[in-house]
Amino acid sequence: MTQLHRRRGPLALFGLGLAAVLTLSACSGDGSGSAATGGAGTSADAQQTSAQPAKLTVQPADGAKDVAPSDAAQVTVANGELQTVTLTNPDGKQVAGQLAADKRSWAATEDLGYGKKYTWSGTALGADGKQITIAGSFTTVSPRKQLTASLNVGDNQTYGIAMPIALTFSSKVTDKAAVERALTVETAPHTEGSWAWVSDTSVHWRPKEYWQPNTQVKVAANLYGLKIGDGTYGKQDVTASFSIGRSQIVKGDVKSHHMQVIRDGVQIADYPASYGLDSDPGRVTHSGIHVVMSKHPTYSMSNPRYDYFDVNVPWAVRISNNGEFIHGLASSVWAQGKQNVSHGCVNLSPARAKEYYDGALIGDPVEITGSTQTLSAKDGDYSDWTYSWADWTKLSALAS
Incomplete structure (x- = not known):
């Protein structure tokens, strides 16, 4: 028994050594072994994962109806790039568009029309090397009604530091929030301000404080194709670029019977x-x-309540819609600087009224103090400054 045990010991050790050699040979093979083959399989799986077919997203989608012309018309692709994209109107004319530099998206750059059928065509190439076709069509809405709008400011004009921006519609606006989201005001330097709905047909923008002199302003109402209410859409975009001029503030004290003109912080006139x-x-x-x-x-x-009609006055500057003007009146010169006798207007001598008239800008503020009656929102279109800033911002359709 003892001898048999001694003879098997070396054989067992030899077997373990042979197994170790075979294992090392497999791990250090030349790439033809199973371990190397497994590594190549992992690389192929990764390559297969990256070589996906192109995936298209087309907006508006095939068959879409009552599409608003303001909605985006675009094509995007994942796992590939766009080769050609064409959007054609019913007359066979191609809609202008822009292909992105990375060729992953295309977007129309011109407005679509109302009540028209548009057709998509084109191709995209997937990461898998296969080409797919872009196809389909959609139809834009035929509005029941189209609203027009107008601005109170004009291109290349210069206004005073209290000038509000007023956008007035041809009829009632139902979706005020949609309209307000389509409005932009760009200013240089930056100016804090807010839109406010002063009626169902008019929305105004005013700065929190008076404009800084020489501010450059661009306002845009991107209304074309915009759904404004049930079956009602915007007829056209409206834009304007204008400037704010020098600072001029009129200060009128009804108790002192004087009117001062402050320009760029310096008093330039004191009129009785x-x-x-x-x-x-x-x-x-x-x-x-x-x-x-x-x-x-x-x-x-004219004022029938006080029995006067067609009285012509010189150098009249309207300062509200309730009949208040700054104007010349020779017949009240005796009272100017001493006594209040007018029917609500600020009377100056004709010569002084002319001097003031020549230097006034639309949008200049006129600050009146000391009277028993206070200007309110019902006193006209430019009563924006009768609101506190907190109350003004509450009139925004987007106020939280």
């Missing part, structure tokens, strides 16, 4: 004036921030 008769609430000049709305070399004034 006569304001509205204090004892009659219907004739008092309202306290508050007025805004110059228009200028007229002569203006015919």
